[in-house]
Amino acid sequence: MKDGIVLHPEHGLNPSIELCIVCGEEMGIALLGNNIKGQAPHHICTGEICDNCKKIIDDGGCFIIEVEDGSDQKNPYRTGRYCAIKKEAAKKILGQEHSIVYMEKSAYSQIIPQK
Known part of the structure; x- marks a missing residue:
């Protein structure tokens, strides 16, 4: 699938909760699909920053x-x-x-x- 998520054959969308790289707060859901082998980890840090930490950096x-x-x-x-x-x-x-x-x-x- 070019513009979408290739579903994992066993785990479907295979979601993880995305965490802020600075404070560790939950920010959203990362849908990993078949991009990893096996079941996705419960939490994942992709290097993104939450809105609160981004505001501190912007200030x-x-x-x-x-x-x-x-x-x-x-x-x-x-x-x-x-x-x-x-x-x-x-x-x-x-x-x-x-x-x-x-x-x-x-x-x-x-x-x-x-x-």
């Missing part, structure tokens, strides 16, 4: 997301902790201007101690 914010020390740089393991600061502050503190920054837990905990 000049930058997210710092805590990841486990030694995480794979292509797909770092997020701990669930994150914060937002102004991009100007991120440039001064971190020397960068990206909208999303991953920081290892050992460094993140020095900036924002865990309670």
Whole structure:
């Protein structure tokens, strides 16, 4: 099927709940059909950002997301902790201007101690 989803022979539409890459909030449904082998995972992160996080970035914010020390740089393991600061502050503190920054837990905990 050119302009549609090829149904999975066993799981049909094969849906997953799409999560925001920053905050982990549920954003919608991803219909995977036959694009993966077997049943789709219950949750999937496609790299999209929810409307709330997008608004913070559009207003000049930058997210710092805590990841486990030694995480794979292509797909770092997020701990669930994150914060937002102004991009100007991120440039001064971190020397960068990206909208999303991953920081290892050992460094993140020095900036924002865990309670």
